[in-house]
Amino acid sequence: MNSSTKTKKTYNFIEEAQDIFKEMKKEMESKLNIFVIGKTGVGKSTLVNAVFGRQVVETGSGSPVTQGIEKIDINKNFSIYDTKGLEIKDYQKTQEKIEDFFENDKTKTANEQIKLVWLCIAETSRRVEDAEIEMFKRVKENYSYPAMIVITKATQDKDENGKKFSDFVKEKFKVKDSEIQRVIAIEVEDDDGNIKKKKGIEELIEKSFNILPDADKMAFVKEQKYNKKIKNDAAKKIIHKYSAFAGTVALTPIPFSDIYLLLPTQLGMLTHISSIYGLNFSTEKMKELALAFAGTTATGVAVRSLLKFIPGVGSAINATAAVGATELIGKQYASYLDKNFEKIRQGEFELDIKKVTKEM
Ligand SMILES: Nc1nc2c(ncn2[C@@H]2O[C@H](COP(=O)(O)OP(=O)(O)OP(=O)(O)O)[C@@H](O)[C@H]2O)c(=O)[nH]1
Numbered sequence: 001m002n003s004s005t006k007t008k009k010t011y012n013f014i015e016e017a018q019d020i021f022k023e024m025k026k027e028m029e030s031k032l033n034i035f036v037i038g039k040t041g042v043g044k045s046t047l048v049n050a051v052f053g054r055q056v057v058e059t060g061s062g063s064p065v066t067q068g069i070e071k072i073d074i075n076k077n078f079s080i081y082d083t084k085g086l087e088i089k090d091y092q093k094t095q096e097k098i099e100d101f102f103e104n105d106k107t108k109t110a111n112e113q114i115k116l117v118w119l120c121i122a123e124t125s126r127r128v129e130d131a132e133i134e135m136f137k138r139v140k141e142n143y144s145y146p147a148m149i150v151i152t153k154a155t156q157d158k159d160e161n162g163k164k165f166s167d168f169v170k171e172k173f174k175v176k177d178s179e180i181q182r183v184i185a186i187e188v189e190d191d192d193g194n195i196k197k198k199k200g201i202e203e204l205i206e207k208s209f210n211i212l213p214d215a216d217k218m219a220f221v222k223e224q225k226y227n228k229k230i231k232n233d234a235a236k237k238i239i240h241k242y243s244a245f246a247g248t249v250a251l252t253p254i255p256f257s258d259i260y261l262l263l264p265t266q267l268g269m270l271t272h273i274s275s276i277y278g279l280n281f282s283t284e285k286m287k288e289l290a291l292a293f294a295g296t297t298a299t300g301v302a303v304r305s306l307l308k309f310i311p312g313v314g315s316a317i318n319a320t321a322a323v324g325a326t327e328l329i330g331k332q333y334a335s336y337l338d339k340n341f342e343k344i345r346q347g348e349f350e351l352d353i354k355k356v357t358k359e360m
């Protein structure tokens with residue numbers, strides 16, 4: 001950035017604030033629609049529950065869209081399309097219905113369109129249908145949906161001749177390692193009493209995240225409830241963005257520029273971070289949190305000392321300090337949410353503002 005654009009930026013901070021908040025709103029409202037294809041019993045519902053939280057599919061109210069396709073609205077930002085009947089018998093009919101659905105999808109608003117396709121194949125069957133290969137090809141080539149092959153019930157890759165089922169699938173579907181993942185979506189005990197633990201879920205989330213266009217990444221990060229790292233990475237990016245903006249605010253030549261001028265930015269940041277963790281608090285609650293950070297709590301004191309803020313004097317704040325203070329608040333909040341990730345995942349989390357702001 002050269003110095004003239006920097007000056008211009010400084011003076012246009014209200015417009016920039018509007019841009020940031022508009023972007024935030026768009027991101028927070030963006031919808032995730034996942035289309036899950038696979039034969040009956042391959043483990044589609046189990047997989048979706050593993051990735052998006054317990055009993056997502058069972059609790060979601062399913063309604064048949066058309067033959068073989070059921071739409072399940074999980075929440076206002078997230079729907080799943082569950083397909084059945086890609087069996088040998090009658091598969092052509094189902095295939096046609098799916099194609100019609102994809103054609104119709106093009107006419108929908110961006111938010112309603114399919115964002116990701118998972119095609120599930122059970123490792124236990126060790127079979128791949130021509131209909132599945134054809135369907136996957138069309139999903140990718142004709143409709144350009146980001147798509148992944150999920151090998152479910154993955155406990156035995158090699159067959160009796162040492163040949164891997166995953167290699168066979170890769171070859172048949174012409175996919176790279178980045179587009180395929182073996183998973184065990186539920187912990188089970190075999191006949192010998194051996195526990196087969198869940199596996200491949202984090203990897204599936206990461207690979208799916210990577211193939212999504214940027215505009216859809218955040219919706220996916222928000223809804224998935226398994227991979228803490230991609231939530232944390234997204235939070236870091238957001239903290240960075242808001243902190244940089246706080247620096248711009250501090251540079252603004254307004255005489256009463258003080259810590260409270262940073263509050264709207266920090267409020268936006270805290271709301272945004274919450275949404276990444278799938279949390280949706282009232283503006284009042286977020287205001288309370290932002291104020292707590294600016295207040296007399298330990299964090300507040302640290303923030304104030306960073307800003308060299310003298311109550312009552314209303315000293316102009318230093319840009320570097322504004323960046324640092326905003327970063328501190330963001331990191332503190334994100335790390336608190338990280339620590340409580342298990343509770344968030346179980347839907348049992350409650351925000352305790354005193355605890356968030358207690359220790360730096
Ligand atoms: N061992 C094992 N069993 C699994 C796994 N995933 C799913 N199952 C079991 O497979 C059965 C079918 O799973 P579902 O998730 O209902 O399969 P589905 O594809 O949704 O089936 P439909 O809704 O009928 O199309 C259930 O008993 C699951 O517990 C897995 O990774 N390992």
Ligand SMILES: [Mg+2]
Binds near residue numbers: 044045046082
């Ligand atoms: Mg199902």
